[in-house]
Amino acid sequence: MTVSGIRVLTPEARARAETAAQRRGLRALPARWVLSSDDHRRANAARRGDEYRHDEYHRPLATLTDRGYSGLGGGRASVVPAMPEWRSTTVQVAGLWPFSVGAAAPTVGTPVGTHYITGAPVHFDPMSWFLRGYITAPIAFVLALNGFGKSSLIRRLVTGSVATGETVLCMGDTKPDYRDLVETLGGQVIELGYGYGSINPLAVGALGSVIDHLPAGDWRRRVAARVEAGQITIVAGLVELVRGSRIADYEETLIAAGLRELYSPAGGFTAVQPPLLSDLLAVISEGADRLRQFAEEDDNPSYRASTKMLRRSLRALIEGPWGEIFDRHTSTPLDLHSPAVCVDVSRIPEGDTKLLAAVLMTCWSEGFGAVAAAHALADAGLAPARTFGVVMDEIWRVLGVGEFMVDRVDALTRLNRVLACWLIMCSHTIKDLASIKALGFFERARAKILGPVGPDEIERIRSTVSITETEKLLVTSWAAPRPPTDDRLDGPVIRETPPGTGCFLLKTGEAAEPGIAFRMTFTPTERASDIHNTNKRFDHLRPGIEDERALANAETDDEAICMEPGIQEAGR
Numbered sequence: 001m002t003v004s005g006i007r008v009l010t011p012e013a014r015a016r017a018e019t020a021a022q023r024r025g026l027r028a029l030p031a032r033w034v035l036s037s038d039d040h041r042r043a044n045a046a047r048r049g050d051e052y053r054h055d056e057y058h059r060p061l062a063t064l065t066d067r068g069y070s071g072l073g074g075g076r077a078s079v080v081p082a083m084p085e086w087r088s089t090t091v092q093v094a095g096l097w098p099f100s101v102g103a104a105a106p107t108v109g110t111p112v113g114t115h116y117i118t119g120a121p122v123h124f125d126p127m128s129w130f131l132r133g134y135i136t137a138p139i140a141f142v143l144a145l146n147g148f149g150k151s152s153l154i155r156r157l158v159t160g161s162v163a164t165g166e167t168v169l170c171m172g173d174t175k176p177d178y179r180d181l182v183e184t185l186g187g188q189v190i191e192l193g194y195g196y197g198s199i200n201p202l203a204v205g206a207l208g209s210v211i212d213h214l215p216a217g218d219w220r221r222r223v224a225a226r227v228e229a230g231q232i233t234i235v236a237g238l239v240e241l242v243r244g245s246r247i248a249d250y251e252e253t254l255i256a257a258g259l260r261e262l263y264s265p266a267g268g269f270t271a272v273q274p275p276l277l278s279d280l281l282a283v284i285s286e287g288a289d290r291l292r293q294f295a296e297e298d299d300n301p302s303y304r305a306s307t308k309m310l311r312r313s314l315r316a317l318i319e320g321p322w323g324e325i326f327d328r329h330t331s332t333p334l335d336l337h338s339p340a341v342c343v344d345v346s347r348i349p350e351g352d353t354k355l356l357a358a359v360l361m362t363c364w365s366e367g368f369g370a371v372a373a374a375h376a377l378a379d380a381g382l383a384p385a386r387t388f389g390v391v392m393d394e395i396w397r398v399l400g401v402g403e404f405m406v407d408r409v410d411a412l413t414r415l416n417r418v419l420a421c422w423l424i425m426c427s428h429t430i431k432d433l434a435s436i437k438a439l440g441f442f443e444r445a446r447a448k449i450l451g452p453v454g455p456d457e458i459e460r461i462r463s464t465v466s467i468t469e470t471e472k473l474l475v476t477s478w479a480a481p482r483p484p485t486d487d488r489l490d491g492p493v494i495r496e497t498p499p500g501t502g503c504f505l506l507k508t509g510e511a512a513e514p515g516i517a518f519r520m521t522f523t524p525t526e527r528a529s530d531i532h533n534t535n536k537r538f539d540h541l542r543p544g545i546e547d548e549r550a551l552a553n554a555e556t557d558d559e560a561i562c563m564e565p566g567i568q569e570a571g572r
Helices: 011-021 025-047 126-131 150-163 179-184 205-209 218-243 249-263 277-286 288-295 300-306 308-319 353-379 404-413 436-444 455-462 469-478 524-529 536-541 545-554 558-568
Strands: 052-054 058-060 063-065 068-070 111-115 121-123 139-143 167-173 188-191 340-344 388-392 421-427 447-450 503-508 516-519
Touching: 011 025, 111 150, 126 421, 139 150, 139 436, 150 167, 150 179, 150 388, 150 421, 167 353, 179 188, 179 340, 205 218, 205 353, 218 249, 218 308, 218 353, 249 277, 249 288, 249 308, 277 308, 288 300, 300 308, 340 353, 353 388, 404 436, 455 469, 469 503
Parallel strands: 139 421, 139 447, 167 340, 167 388, 188 340, 388 421
Antiparallel strands: 063 068, 111 121, 111 516, 447 503, 503 516
16 A cells, blocks of 8 residues: 555555564564564655645645746756747648747748757748848848858859749859859850950840840830940940040940941941941041031041040950950850859959959840840730849959949849849948948848858948847857867868858848848758859868768758758749
8 A cells, every 4th residue: 555655564464564573583574674664664654744635646746837846856957948940831841730830030932041049940032022022122232251151142042043933143253153053053154254255245135136026116116225225334334444434425425326337227237247346446436427426526637536535445445355355246145044144254364353343244234134135025925024033243343443333333233123133242341332322232232141240340231230239249259260279180181160151140121120140051962062162172182072071961950951842842
């Protein structure tokens, strides 16, 4: 029987033990030991009698708290670990649904990582959030120090957009960061540089090539006028770059008049056979009788004097090293039927900043023109409606050339909603946007993704975006490197990943609301494809690179496994 939860002898068993204990000799010792043990048990039961309630169930009266039963033998937990929270589709969790989980971000768009605090999945891409009304324009700006995963995050967004049927244009890949991804996705790669490829700024491009397919009348006339305006803008921008100062108004008028001469029946050039910059120079140099009125000059000598600076600038574009790229016919036209297009300009020497800026500006104009061509066909009912994405990485390279380039880029960045495309700009520091107008690029970005930056940089960002003290400490802590140690010196050469790699803070709007901190990790497919390895030039210096890749491929954590099918499910 039990008394207060303690087993004791029944009255019958105790009576038999007492009878046996009265015997003489050693035979009484076991009975006496049983009685002594029973006396001890009954004494304990008497002391604990007040702590138990006797009914059909014998239960302790310890107090139940949110950390367990408190008291002696209750097992109260001093620390209760937080359970991991997961949010995913029914496909990803094998039909186990529903789960009631709180998350700081909706599961709309491309899976970009897990929440830095809760571990909940975070989804984002500019077009998906714009269509849902979470942001007012599909523009994002990624800002972080180099080496912490800016380009990897953009590649993830590009992958998600291609999976949803959008065409992504990486116009001007300087490192290159996106070439391997575009090739993996089956897209088009175009190389530009000395001896590699060329681009003709006077070619009508994709927008001009659709003019003959449009209905005759105002529609065709509007598109033709836009093609001409785009050519004038590009040529004027190239002249400004090679000259280092702004182009005069009458010089821009002469460029327009010269282009009309070239595309006229007398000029003989068409969209199929476009002119070159050398042809434009010849028209301006030799056409004094026809173009003199556009310069408002009375005679040929004064016309020659007033156009001398323009002719010199065009000559520099033709005869100088730039002629290898700009005074040739376009080697490879853009193919918008590809899922993605990458224009690789990594062959251009690093020190030639003006040439690189000129190529980037021309590529961006060509890309936006191709997008406009697709929309023109859709508006005419000749093709289905489409959406696009444009990546403008390393924007500081263009803005650093001169203040006059800011106006050119500013005009491009204001067209994204008209052209139904999302836009992602990327840079290392907000100091790259030193001018007031260039700072507007960052302000107009409705989604600002901040990676690891220093304390001074975060203060500059706070002048434009509301950053709480907690977020400031979090973002700056990501930029702090791990102190060096002597661990694993005898083993294979395995490069340690900085602790802030892949960590970002997503801010939308200007209100003083907390952002979404998340960490992006690579999926097994991304690791196997090696598309995120931007340090391939250093592989020969690390003999253990294969061991490092094998270790990385083996780290298939739950988040990476569940995110990979999520990219396929990133529909609107």
